[in-house]
Amino acid sequence: MSQIIKQEKKRSFVKAPTAALLSLILPGLGQILARRVQRGLLMLGALVSIAGLLIWRITVLGRLADGFWPTLVKSLDRAPFFVGFGLLATAGIWLWVVIDAAKQTNPNKQFGNSIFALILIVFFTIGWQISEIDLVKLTSDANEAWVPLSKILWPWEAAVTHETDTVEAGAEVLVDSEGAAPPKPEQTEGEPYLWVTPRKGSLSKLDEDNEVIPGTKITVYGENFEPNTRTQIWWSDSIGNEFRPRYQGEYVSVMTDEEGSFEKQMIMPYRLIPPSAKGQQIHEVMARQVSEVGPPLPSQPLVLTIELIIETIFMGMMATLFGILFSVPVSFLAARNLMSTSWITLTIYYITRTILNIVRAIEPLIWALIAVVWVGLGPFAGIVALTIHSIAALGKLYSEAIEGINPGPIEAIQATGANKIQTIMYAVVPQMIPPFVSFTIYRWDINVRMSTVIGMVGGGGIGFLLVQYIRLLEYKSAGIAVWFIALTVSILDYVSAEIRQRFV
Amino acid sequence: MLEVKNLTKIYPDGTLALKDVSFSVEDGEFLVVIGLSGSGKSTLLRCINRLIDPTEGQILMDGQDITAAESNELRLIRRKIGMIFQHFNLVDRSSVLTNVLSGKLGYISPWASLLHKFPAGAKREAMAALEKVGITDQAHKRADELSGGQRQRVGIARALMQNPSMMLADEPVASLDPVLAHTILGYLEELNHESHISVICSLHYLDLVQRYATKVIGLRDGEVVYRGDRKDIRKMTDEQFKEIYGEEAVRVNAGEFERGEE
Numbered sequence: 141m142s143q144i145i146k147q148e149k150k151r152s153f154v155k156a157p158t159a160a161l162l163s164l165i166l167p168g169l170g171q172i173l174a175r176r177v178q179r180g181l182l183m184l185g186a187l188v189s190i191a192g193l194l195i196w197r198i199t200v201l202g203r204l205a206d207g208f209w210p211t212l213v214k215s216l217d218r219a220p221f222f223v224g225f226g227l228l229a230t231a232g233i234w235l236w237v238v239i240d241a242a243k244q245t246n247p248n249k250q251f252g253n254s255i256f257a258l259i260l261i262v263f264f265t266i267g268w269q270i271s272e273i274d275l276v277k278l279t280s281d282a283n284e285a286w287v288p289l290s291k292i293l294w295p296w297e298a299a300v301t302h303e304t305d306t307v308e309a310g311a312e313v314l315v316d317s318e319g320a321a322p323p324k325p326e327q328t329e330g331e332p333y334l335w336v337t338p339r340k341g342s343l344s345k346l347d348e349d350n351e352v353i354p355g356t357k358i359t360v361y362g363e364n365f366e367p368n369t370r371t372q373i374w375w376s377d378s379i380g381n382e383f384r385p386r387y388q389g390e391y392v393s394v395m396t397d398e399e400g401s402f403e404k405q406m407i408m409p410y411r412l413i414p415p416s417a418k419g420q421q422i423h424e425v426m427a428r429q430v431s432e433v434g435p436p437l438p439s440q441p442l443v444l445t446i447e448l449i450i451e452t453i454f455m456g457m458m459a460t461l462f463g464i465l466f467s468v469p470v471s472f473l474a475a476r477n478l479m480s481t482s483w484i485t486l487t488i489y490y491i492t493r494t495i496l497n498i499v500r501a502i503e504p505l506i507w508a509l510i511a512v513v514w515v516g517l518g519p520f521a522g523i524v525a526l527t528i529h530s531i532a533a534l535g536k537l538y539s540e541a542i543e544g545i546n547p548g549p550i551e552a553i554q555a556t557g558a559n560k561i562q563t564i565m566y567a568v569v570p571q572m573i574p575p576f577v578s579f580t581i582y583r584w585d586i587n588v589r590m591s592t593v594i595g596m597v598g599g600g601g602i603g604f605l606l607v608q609y610i611r612l613l614e615y616k617s618a619g620i621a622v623w624f625i626a627l628t629v630s631i632l633d634y635v636s637a638e639i640r641q642r643f644v
Numbered sequence: 645m646l647e648v649k650n651l652t653k654i655y656p657d658g659t660l661a662l663k664d665v666s667f668s669v670e671d672g673e674f675l676v677v678i679g680l681s682g683s684g685k686s687t688l689l690r691c692i693n694r695l696i697d698p699t700e701g702q703i704l705m706d707g708q709d710i711t712a713a714e715s716n717e718l719r720l721i722r723r724k725i726g727m728i729f730q731h732f733n734l735v736d737r738s739s740v741l742t743n744v745l746s747g748k749l750g751y752i753s754p755w756a757s758l759l760h761k762f763p764a765g766a767k768r769e770a771m772a773a774l775e776k777v778g779i780t781d782q783a784h785k786r787a788d789e790l791s792g793g794q795r796q797r798v799g800i801a802r803a804l805m806q807n808p809s810m811m812l813a814d815e816p817v818a819s820l821d822p823v824l825a826h827t828i829l830g831y832l833e834e835l836n837h838e839s840h841i842s843v844i845c846s847l848h849y850l851d852l853v854q855r856y857a858t859k860v861i862g863l864r865d866g867e868v869v870y871r872g873d874r875k876d877i878r879k880m881t882d883e884q885f886k887e888i889y890g891e892e893a894v895r896v897n898a899g900e901f902e903r904g905e906e
Contacts, residue, residue: 230682551695552799556806557750560714562757566746572736613857 146571151175152245165239167234170241179244183237183348186259188590190233193266194226210286222269229262229282282472288615295619301439307366309334310376310426313358316342316413332400333363334427344410353560355408361428365400373418374426377411382426385409441617444605451519458536459523463530463587464580470496471529471538492535499532504590508599519600524585526594541575577643585636592625645670646692646810646840646842653866654686661687662698663866669810672840674833676853678870679863680889685846688863689812692844693725694718705810723750726803726841730815732795736788740779741800744770745789766805770893773801777831785799793824800831811835813845817852825849829856850885854878862888 152159152174152536161168167187171180201218202211216223236255243252264302309332312322321340327333341356363369374390376382384391387406392402413421438446472478479489507525545568553567595603602621609618646669653662661684669675677685690696692703692742694710703710705721713721726747734743748766749757756762770867776778777797785893796816803811808838817825821827834842847853853860859878870888872880 302865475693548729548731549735551690552727552729552733552802553721553735553746553749555695555725555727555812556747556802557719557721558746558757559719559754561754562749566738566749567741567759570735574737 148567151247154245156242156245159241159245160238162236163238167237168241170238171244174241174244176244180241183240187230187233187237190230190259190262190266191418192228193270194230195579197226197266197269198223202239206363215532219269222265223263226262229258229265233258233262256591288613292619292622295616295623298614298616299442299620300436300437302436303434304430305433307332307429308426309362309365309430310424311336311360312339312424314340315408315421315423315584317419319420322422327363332365332427334425336425337361340348341408343408343413346410352365352410355410357405357407360394360402360404360406360425360427362396362402362404363400365396365402366429366431367396367398367400367426369396369400369429369431370398371402372428373406373428374428375411376424376426378412378417378423383409383411394427428593441609441614441620442465444616445602445621448595448602448605448621449628452591452595452603453588453628454524455519455526455591455594455601456584458578459526459530459587459591460584462523462527463534463583466527466531467534467538470535471542471638474535474539475542476539477545496532496535499528500536502529504529504594505597508594508597512598515602517598518596520597522591522594524600525591525599528585528592530583533586534579537579537583538576541572541579544575545571574643578640581636581639585632588632589629592629645706646760646844647702647704647706648688649702649704651688651691652699653684653691653696654699661866662691662762664766665701665863665866665868666766667861667868667871668834669842669844671842672836674836674843674856674858676857676860677844677846677861677863678848678853678885678888679846682872683863684866687815687866689727689814689844689846692812693722693727693815698749703783712851719750723806724808725812725813726806726808726813726863728796728799728816729805732792732799732819734787734795734798735801736786738787739784740787740790741770741783742766743798744773744783744801747773747801747802770801770805773804774798776804781843791906793827796820796824796828797831800828804835811841811843811845813843815846815848818848825852826855850880850882864888 154162154170154173154369159170159174161170163175168180168182168184169594171177171183176179198212198215201215201223202213205211205214205419212223233255238257240255241435280639309325311334313336314321321338324335324339325333336358338356338358341358344355345353347353360373362371368413373385374382375385385406386392386409391405392406394402396402411423470492473492476489479485505526507528508522511521511524511528515524549567549571550563553563558566590604591599591603593603595601595605596607598604602625606618606621606625609615609621629635648668649666651662651665652660654660658751663690665684667675677688680687680881687696687904691698692710694713698711701711705724708721710718710721726798735746735856738746742760748762752762752766771780771783774783779790779794779797779801782794782798787795790798799816811832816832817828818866820828829845829852832845836843845856854877858874858878860870860872860880861868870884
């Protein structure tokens with residue numbers, strides 16, 4: 141057979157040197173004139189795209205350099221292997237194409253295809269560079285991923301909280317203004333007591349170079365606090381805004397002694413006082429002891445996660461329900477065996493199919509973006525998005541189930557003298573139940589899984605919470621959400637598999 | 645008595661499936677229709693209970709014109725004609741009992757049947773029908789758990805529920821092995837002899853035709869090319885049989901016939 145094909149090969153229009161010369165001027169032209177048109181076009185296309193991509197990447201790498209050579213040198217400096225190999229390989233391929241053109245003029249010559257292997261290698265090299273693959277980063281920075289990852293893997297310390305009991309006392313100070321210092325606070329028997337000296341001074345400031353000019357050094361004395369307990373120092377400005385002063389990056393705090401007393405020196409913190417502020421600036425220094433009391437309670441992240449995971453599951457359920465309601469009638473319009481009776485119904489079939497395919501091709505996340513604009517943020521937007529996608533997906537699956545129905549039992553039941561309704565009840569419905577249940581459960585499964593992420597674009601459910609925690613770097617809270625998502629999805633997976641097995 | 649007069653069927657795509665077919669079946673006869681696949685056997689059988697509407701011609705059952713029957717009348721005619729199929733056509737997911745009970749659908753009110761409610765008598769009848777074909781113990785299994793032979797027996801039991809005066813059998817043993825073929829055809833023969841139910845059956849193998857038929861018609865390209873009664877069939881030679889099937893089939897089927905002769 142191959143012998144015959146060889147003899148049928150067409151003779152070249154040009155001689156070998158001409159073909160080579162032509163391919164040197166325009167790669168592939170020699171092959172085309174040697175009547176290997178596809179081969180020539182393929183080589184031309186490959187070389188043009190490689191050259192184009194290479195030029196683009198070199199311009200990107202050599203950005204801001206002026207002129208041709210500086211750009212090339214800069215790009216070579218930044219990615220020596222990529223640019224060097226790319227240029228050499230391109231030149232090599234060009235040369236190879238020239239030699240190939242000369243060879244192809246011989247009609248008895250076998251096709252050599254190793255040139256295409258080289259072309260593929262060059263394409264993958266360019267792909268590696270474009271997608272910024274960096275194996276060094278992947279390995280050297282792995283430990284940075286471990287911090288959030290470990291918190292996500294074991295987030296349960298954040299799942300419990302305790303009620304807190306606060307022991308606190310404060311003392312007023314006058315800052316950056318004229319007048320008498322506020323008096324030393326009065327002491328009440330049995331209550332924690334705090335006083336400060338001096339009770340007048342200036343806050344830390346920033347100079348023009350953003351260097352800190354330290355404020356007045358004060359000493360804080362405390363009595364009657366809980367003994368041997370870490371005590372936080374707080375600061376409250378003249379309008380009552382509280383903050384924790386820092387010293388060298390650490391919050392200022394102190395340990396009380398056995399009698400519940402302490403003495404702590406500190407520098408008045410930095411606080412911007414607006415120029416419009418008038419009159420005396422009375423600030424307050426406070427000492428606080430926060431202790432956990434009572435039994436462990438579920439923390440806010442845990443409670444929120446549980447609330448939202450319930451919302452998520454129900455979002456999935458509602459979307460599936462609406463999906464079924466709308467997709468059942470749609471599926472009849474999309475079933476070929478039902479719609480092939482006339483050209484009108486066939487047209488409806490094709491239109492329905494096309495719409496279903498388009499709607500299904502758009503991801504629920506994108507539908508959610510549209511739904512958020514449509515019905516506003518919240519779970520309803522997510523339900524709308526998932527419903528739209530479910531209608532398309534279920535409509536297609538159901539219609540295929542209808543198409544796949546076995547006509548045998550239908551004629552058998554008809555032959556017994558049953559009427560239309562009875563035939564549907566006894567021959568069609570039993571055949572429809574297994575795929576119907578199976579697809580519906582499967583869809584519910586997908587919808588719940590999708591509603592865990594649909595919140596990321598504002599569609600309600602747990603996704604919103606998860607993204608928020610990650611953005612706030614609260615990895616432990618995010619971990620709780622991740623755990624619940626994983627748990628819900630795997631339980632659902634198992635349940636849906638079980639139910640499907642029962643019905644099919 | 646069934647009379648088929650000048651029956652012609654042309655499908656919408658232009659295929660001529662039956663061409664001017666006429667024959668009659670006396671009560672209690674066992675008519676076998678032979679012919680190649682695509683010769684029109686299935687179409688002919690399905691025209692008789694109007695699963696397929698014939699294009700021209702008449703079918704008279706005890707003088708009543710089946711071809712002219714409207715929906716309700718047609719249902720009453722259909723329930724007097726039982727039918728079994730090559731691929732059994734059971735509802736796989738339903739139980740054997742439900743499959744058999746569905747043979748009674750023509751007799752009960754549609755609304756009651758929607759709720760899967762059958763009169764108690766129907767259930768007894770169904771069990772009796774299953775007993776007749778020897779598979780009472782399978783009644784509560786799902787239909788798809790049964791073997792081929794058992795499934796065809798369920799098909800017969802379903803048809804029996806109709807109290808039919810005629811049975812149509814569309815290649816009832818083509819998907820079964822030879823031993824089972826005799827069992828199934830044996831049930832049909834028993835019905836034929838004991839209950840005087842006329843049987844119209846399409847078959848492929850000469851030995852089965854000779855064993856069971858009281859009357860034979862041969863179809864080729866939708867036309868009747870052979871008619872014979874009991875005596876003619878016994879004398880029928882392989883050559884005649886092959887003639888109906890066309891020369892192409894000769895070599896392929898030769899081995900089968902030889903075994904059949906033994």
